[in-house]
Amino acid sequence: MSITSPVTTGLGNRWQDAAAPRDSEEWLDRAQEVADILAVDAVERDRANATPHAEVQLLKDSGLITLLGPVAHGGAGESWDTAYKVIRTVARGDGSIGQVLGYHYLWAWAARLVATEEQITAVEELYTANRFVFGGAVNPRDSDLVIREDGDELVFSGRKSFSTGGQISDLTVLEGVVEGTETHIFAIVPTDQDGIVFADDWDNLGQRLTESGSVEIRDVRVPWGSAAGFVDKVFQPLTYNTLNVPAIQLVFANFYLGIAQGALETASAYTRTTTRAWPYGGGDKQRATDEWYLREGYGDLASKLWADEALLDAVGAEISAVLHAPREELTARRRGEIAVRIAAGKLRIVDDGLEVATKVYELTGARASSNAVGLDIFWRNLRTHSLHDPIAYKKREVGGFVLLGEVPEPTWYT
Known part of the structure; x- marks a missing residue:
């Protein structure tokens, strides 16, 4: 790591004496x-x-x-x-x-x-x-954590292969099932305790600094009173409870968009300063920025990201409205309509973002493939996390809504 890193060389809190943002x-x-x-x-x-x-x-x-x-x-x-x-x-x-x-x-x-x-x-x-x-030990593709009752306490045990936030978190969200039942329970616990053991095994192609490795939960105790949403050991269900999945799916879509925007910004800056015009095509240009194919290429990619941004902003406003509204007001139908639009936004930015992260090489030139330039980080990051759940199922959800007016049933991924 560079010893002159602006993140790691102890700059201190640059905002310590600054006024807090107002809006x-x-x-x-x-x-x-x-x-x-x-x-x-x-x-x-x-x-x-x-x-x-x-x-x-x-x-x-x-x-x-x-x-x-x-x-x-x-x-x-x-x-x-x-x-x-x-x-x-x-x-x-x-x-x-x-x-x-x-x-x-x-x-x-x-x-x-x-x-x-x-x-x-x-x-x-x-x-x-x-x-x-916060971090979360909740990956639903793994077996549920097992919860056993011990008097007035719940004891969580098990393993999760992914736990984003991991060692950098102060609090960890646990989710498990009470043994012998189908009762799921969420609880929030301090991360720094002997019963939460991180394997430090996250070493993937991209999103490498997310601390998303595996974790073992070894007899972590939680008072029954901290079981989220339970009153006298009985859960009080609302449709609002199921907004966690569309909310996090839109989180995904937005950092995908940010990654793609970063790729386009980095590539265009490189083209302005470093890419050379092609001298063998006739009507030679003095600057790369005068090349018609570069202008066309950047225009095509930028227009796709602008369209994606407009869709994500619109659906972001929709889900924000229901997230901040009284919890009892949300209907299953409205929840499903929002989930479908988020699915549409996610599938578009995955396709468009991967196209951007790949085609920027065509617009910057062979020298931009140097590791010193680092354009690969954008494709690696987007490719890695966009595999979170199959994009084909998002297309199916949108298709079912368009053809039949169906909204997806709430699951861990819809």
């Missing part, structure tokens, strides 16, 4: 400042693959960690509409850190999704006042 536009400006810092050495830090403690401290210092937290406890009290755009902005500078931030927002909202009013108040005060970062 969503100022928070987006703050996010851009963070992205600019991260972008300087994103490639070097990616290759070093070190646990991103300094990067997470940057998110805390900037105030972005508590963007959704209550104002009464030092948070910004902002909307999910703003949070999605902040995720996207940070991901332009570093896709891994954009993902960490997005997952944190979802897990920080987990109490609102499923917990009682008293539990929501306690969790939001805890994480906001302390600027705590």
Whole structure:
């Protein structure tokens, strides 16, 4: 890792004496400042693959960690509409850190999704006042954690092969099933305890700084009173509880968009300063930026990302409205309609983003394939996380809605 890294050389809190942002536009400006810092050495830090403690401290210092937290406890009290755009902005500078931030927002909202009013108040005060970062040991493709009852306590045990946030989190969301039943329980626990053991085995093609490796949960004890949404050991269900999946799917789509935007910005800057015009095509150009095929190429890619941004902004406003509305108001139909539109936005940015991350090489030239340029980080990051769940199923959900008016049933992935 570069010893001159702006993230790791102890710059301190550059915002310590700065006024807090006052509205969503100022928070987006703050996010851009963070992205600019991260972008300087994103490639070097990616290759070093070190646990991103300094990067997470940057998110805390900037105030972005508590963007959704209550104002009464030092948070910004902002909307999910703003949070999605902040995720996207940070991901332009570093896709891994954009993902960490997005997952944190979802897990920080987990109490609102499923917990009682008293539990929501306690969790939001805890994480906001302390600027705590969330991770989650919830990967649904693995076996559920097993929960056994021991008097007034629940004891979680098991293993998850993915746990984004991992060692950089302060709080971890657990989810398991009470043995001998079909009762699922969420609980939020401190990460720093003997019963949570990270394997430090995340070494994938992309999104390398997300701390998404495996974790063992060894007899982690939780009071029954901390079982999210349970009253007298009985869960109180709402349709609102199922918004976790469309909310996180839109988190994905927004950091995908940020990664693709970062690729286009990086490539166009390289073309302006370094790419040479092609001298053998007739009507020779003096500058690469005068080449018709480069102008056409950048115009094609930019127009696709602008269209994707418009769709993600529109559906972001839709889900934000229901996330901030009274929980009892959401209907299954409205939830499904929003999920379909998020599926459409996700499938578009996956296709368009991968095209951008690949074609930028054609627009920058052979010299841009140098490892020193680092254009590969964008394709690696987007390709890695876009495999999270099959995009074909998102297309099927949209098709079922268009043809038959069907909305998807809530699952761990829809």
